[in-house]
Amino acid sequence: MNTQGRPTAPGSATKSDAQTFTGHRGLDHEEPLLFESGRADTTGVDLAEPKRQHTRLGGLERQAPIGLPGLTEPETMRHYVRLSRKNYAIDSGLYPLGSCTMKHNPRLNEKMARLPGFGDIHPLQPQKTVQGAIGLMEALAGYLMELTGMPAVTLSPKAGAHGELAGMLCIKAAHEARHVTDGGSKRNVVLVPDSAHGTNPATAAFMGYAVKSIAARDDGTVSADAVKAALGPDVAAIMLTNPNTCGLFEPEVVEIARVVHEAGAYFYCDGANFNAIVGKVRPGDLGIDAMHINLHKTFSTPHGGGGPGSGPVVLSAALAPFAPLPYAHHTKDGYRLVEHASERVDGHTPFGRLTAFHGQMGMFVRALAYMLSHGSDGMRQASEDAVLNANYVRAGLRHLMSQPFGDKPCMHEVLFDDAWLKDTGVTTLDFAKAMIDEGYHPMTMYFPLVVHGAMLIEPTESESKHSLDLFIATLADLARDAKTGNDKRRFKEAPRLAPRRRLDETKAAREPKLRWRPPAPKIAAE
């Protein structure tokens, strides 16, 4: 989500009617902070006294109070259950966050990840005692390579942005290796379209690259000519999202790959939107050199309120040798994970290591369970349904809301702008907040940056037709009210029915309170 040009402080609002003695409102309980209800001497865990009293702590015993309150088990349960009820979730409703792929999270996957053979093994126990785990990683790698048509994959990146870093480091390492042999120029520029996710330019800059922006055409896509014009001996790579953040498949992607390679650069693809094309198009057939796959998007590992994710990166033959540690190889005695640079196997020249241990095993299990459950037929059907659902939403709203690039098919997410709200006094933010009162999570808004007041809707394949019909009818009703100006409060004061009204983000940033602190003691003299 981007917040440029977006109001960050709530306007005035009338108080809602229902005032209660407790502050609770029916099922919606006000819940104090743990630090206000917990006590330092209370615990919800019964532990026996240590049998022995040793101290070999070198005189470093912690003396001062730590400040960590505890709660008994029933109090803990109630505290966190009450907090959980203040959250919107996929399991409670449609979650149309564009570019986030909030699809159903099957519980089978949770069960599988908790098998002791996966959940209770240590990353550094002898490899002969974890052959099944390495085997699972290899099976997942096989699925990812087949689905993308790429010859190699590195599993260790912890999330999408970490995957970007892995892929771009492979590219940097490949350039460094070539620099020695062909004496090529130093390449220090990365091309990034201005519609890209913020992580793309941040990743490039993180590695010391200068970021050169490429403008999209009027139709929301990137032209090979524009890329060609920006290429030069200083360009290391392009980072392109495909399908892109406007919800469109880049029609010139093959030509873009060709000109990029011709200029001696590499093609990094942001795979955040892979869910649109699984089983339909293989990125490897398009000329891509590296692409991360968000297992927490396309392959349904849960988002968990912000993570954890997992961001394996598929690699072309040119980049494969540089994949980071660890990597697996097969020996006569079974699988072996190569963990250290001193052990050279099969022509690998890893660029280094991006994390301790081997990556997000818990997510690997869940993603593989998803793939096995869907199968080749189910995965392709899922992508087709995701694209169909997005276009169904487009078809249902195109007469009311404006599309920045004209009315044409989208991939798995549909993008509207705020041109249709002009002169209504209602902003994208108001519209989104009004959706909350109707029981929906808002769409991604103000992203991509290239579209004014963007509203990016990704329903995913998990929605039934009935669910989409109600969603469309609701947005249509809101859109008509916004246009006629009948009920301004519906937008300006929204949300009125959520656990909180709009929150003052300006105050939060100006006077940061980032942790609880005990209240200052009251002065005795009054």
Place this chain on the structure above:
Amino acid sequence: MRYLPLSDADRADMRAKIGIGSIDDLFDAVPRDKLLKSLPNLPRAKGELEVERELGLLAGKNTPAGSVPFFVGAGAYRHHVPATVDHLIQRSEFLTSYTPYQPEITQGTLQVLYEFQTQVACLTGMDVANASMYDGSTATAEAVLMAHRVTKRKKALLSGGLHPQYADVIATLAHFGSSQVVALAPDPSGVEDIIARIDSDTSCVVVQYPSFYGSIRDLKPIADAAHAKGALLIVAVTEVVALGLIKSPGEMGADIVTAEGQSIGNGLTFGGPYVGLFATRDKLVRQMPGRLAGETVDAEGRRGFVLTLSTREQHIRREKATSNICTNSGLCALAFTIHMTLLGEAGLRRLAAINHANACHLADLLGKISGVEVVTSAYFNEFTVRLPGDAAKVIDKLADKGILGGVPVSRLLPGKPEVANLIVVASTEINTDSDRAAYAAALKAVL
């Protein structure tokens, strides 16, 4: 397919409404020769039972930690996690919610993050903590980059007691970010003179506490020396339970504390997902990477929480962001917070005391075996042992006897004769007296 609600009739209706004949009309922008004509070469859909069977077979080829006497640590620790934790993190409202960008309907996650940040700040003895990083190693590498930004210097000094894979992550980013790393030699007994190596180009000193080898020492002199030269002290903690018993890095003058939070609330899971903790001083908060939850009020004046100070972050600042991190470890942070709430200060202190007592007991048993020397003198729940011969072979033989006896240092630092005979051994609350006796007997037998 049990996960896909659309029927074929629905699909036909929807295509008609959209005005297309075939689904592939929606894939019009794809070059025709790139649209796959056949299904990927993978098995077809399976029912739950078949998936359970298939994955169960793979799981069955591994030796779970809970099935044997288990003494492996070195950056990930097996602790008992109360049943309440796993139940609560599987609440749909936590598990299947996104990053709390719409605060009005995600106060649950936001308040949890605020509690998490406060717990981490208290535990580490620091002013402020963020809403989590991927894991301890990436948090530590980010801390080094932050120190470079703060000091406008580019040389990191790494203790020989730092986890070798943490050092590798830092070195990888340094190599490609054209900054410098000075890594000291392995320091199993915790006696290195790191202070002598700090100079006026040093941006930060990175020490692990307790060290990779288990040893603990007073960090105050290192902090003072670093500060005198204008450098920051970064303290990495891979076993946070230790902070229930030993002085916090904050008390000893750390500027940034990073930690692997897995020990609290999270299982071993073969290395991930884990949860990185990241804490610092108030004055450095705007240089921090990652998300931060902060307190504010809503339009009716009621207290509420939002993600804040996001002008540091990639989705606003793009190439000028402090980090590229976006997704973090929200659910693992939730598990940490719930477990820490159940423990409370009293429970954490007792848990830590049990761990220390168990490790001391194990060290006494192993130290009595002829040819075995306990190298570490001050430690928490983990220590280093020198064996008379190659440690990797011994660990291998112990595994054959059904005992997972620790990590041979050579697994992480191969080709270094000075550490080839060393093992790092942990004993947490999960081990019983008979586990430890079995370990000592087995070690004696295989030597």
